[in-house]
Amino acid sequence: MTKVPPQPGPLTVDLVISGAAEIFCAAVDPSATERVPTSGGVAVDGGRIVAIGDVSGYRGRETVDAAGGVVMPGFVDAHTHVVFGGSRVAEYAAKVAGRPVPDGVPAGIVGTMTETRVASARELVEQSGARIAEMLAHGTTTLESKTGYGLSVDAEQKLLDVNRLLTERSPARILSTYTGGHAFAPGVDRDGWVRQVADQARQAGRDGLAEFNDVYCDDGYFDCEQTRTILEAGRESGLRPRVHLDAYSHTGAAALTAELGAASADHLNYTTDAELSRLAAAGVIGVYLPCLEYAVRHPKPLDPRRVRDAGMTLALATDICPGCWTVSMQMVVVMACRAGGLSVAEALTAATHGSAVSLGMDDEVGSIALGKRADLVILDVPSHEDVAYRIGRNNARVVLAGGHVVAVRDADDPARRLLARQGEM
Ligand SMILES: [Zn+2]
Structure with missing residues (x-):
């Protein structure tokens, strides 16, 4: 009888951001061999980034739908x-x-x-x-x-x-x-x-x-x-x-x-x-x-x-x-x-x-990388280039510092509903 190893369930973390059309990481070592994820999401636990790109293996106590926008460092x-x-x-x-x-x-x-x-x-x-x-x-x-x-x-x-x-x-x-x-x-x-x-x-x-x-x-x-x-x-x-x-x-x-x-x-x-x-x-x-x-x-x-x-x-x-x-x-x-x-x-x-x-802070902030502090901005535009293109507009929809939401644009707007809190399983 062959024993089928149990399939690991999703890992529960503090926060999962998903649905990003683009993840703009900001600082990536050009010599790095691993593929840089360009879309998907970011998983956060203990205020730190624990996964980038494919976050399907993570369940967040809190989730944010990036809704086809861009996730970038604060x-x-x-x-x-x-x-x-x-x-x-x-x-x-x-x-x-x-x-x-x-x-x-x-x-x-x-x-x-x-x-x-x-x-x-x-x-x-x-x-x-x-x-x-x-x-x-x-x-x-x-x-x-x-x-x-x-x-x-x-x-x-x-x-x-x-x-x-x-x-x-x-x-x-x-x-x-x-x-x-x-x-x-x-x-x-x-x-x-x-x-x-x-x-x-x-x-x-x-x-x-x-x-x-x-x-x-x-x-x-x-x-x-x-x-x-x-x-x-x-x-x-x-x-x-x-x-x-x-x-x-x-x-x-x-x-x-x-x-x-x-x-x-x-x-x-x-x-x-x-x-x-x-x-x-x-x-x-x-x-x-x-x-x-x-x-x-x-x-x-x-x-x-x-x-x-x-x-x-x-x-x-x-x-x-x-x-x-x-x-x-x-x-x-x-x-x-x-x-x-x-x-x-x-x-x-x-x-x-x-x-x-x-500021001597690049080990902590300024880029999206594993282990960095989850200071993140979710933009409601489809590409990072829109930041320069849409002159004078605040494209930041959700701002997170240390994995916590610290600013939401148009808090009374229906888009606010995209922020959904999930009970722990
Ligand atoms: Zn000055």
Whole structure:
């Protein structure tokens, strides 16, 4: 008598997403021999991805029907000034119309500094938290958040505390960047401020209130020597440098950025090809900010293909700030493709995996791979290329962080019914 081995039943896991027309994995080792699944679903257990593609062998305690859409990794926003007080809409409206900015309205970095200083930590958490909720709804599950609109030791400390509170309260993963080196408050003793920023950077690292330390190195902001002083101080307590590099002039700070092994060099508008190659050799990630360039009508937009061709890994970011109020990495992808000439796949990979590399988070997030955190976006469009094509639309229908649904678009819509909870068998 032959014994027939029992057929194994489906494996029960926390979540099964099925019915995807496309799974956009974002970072796949080209040398990998295994076939990359291009459709099907994703199974999740314990907040981690346990299967990709054919998920017929899994039964989910919770299921989501991707309904012919795309499953992609959550967006990673590598450069944000999401923590600020107030609004500069009056300044922006005047500028787009070519009118002088009216007296008495908040304008420029000083306008935001004033509004940020008068706001309490709780008010800033509310204002910034609302923006982060919108970012989540547009598919961003990991973001970097800079201080830098306080510009006094006390106000910058408040912003470090706001970052900590936001990290505790938001389902998004938030990495804190101390950016006392963002600007000089009017009338401040500049050398004194550089010393204070260096001290505070060192302390922020010791207190565990920041992962990164950023300086705005540009004409009228911090010069190379001041930038070095601040970044070296932060490194003493483990803060990795990020640099606002060459946004409005050529500073020559690319050499310093490479020497210090910065996590990222952002903007790069005036950086030369030779400097880009040097940054590439040092493993520095290039962060491209096309929405910011659009919002300020930048006189010399970056050609991101130069950054890529120099051998740098590209990252994308909103640069959300009072001068560029966008919550949407999908819009950044739109701009990176049309204004920057990237393919949609390149832009989406930069907006997920590239940004994750710049934040040192690529082992965890930024791609769909076995064992990675289940930070996922389900798009209600049939291909990843639709993200660049359907301009200005939020294509994210369901957003998951760590395997939990954290945002559903049109929650009252019949599509909400696609989210079905199943009892455990
Ligand atoms: Zn910035």
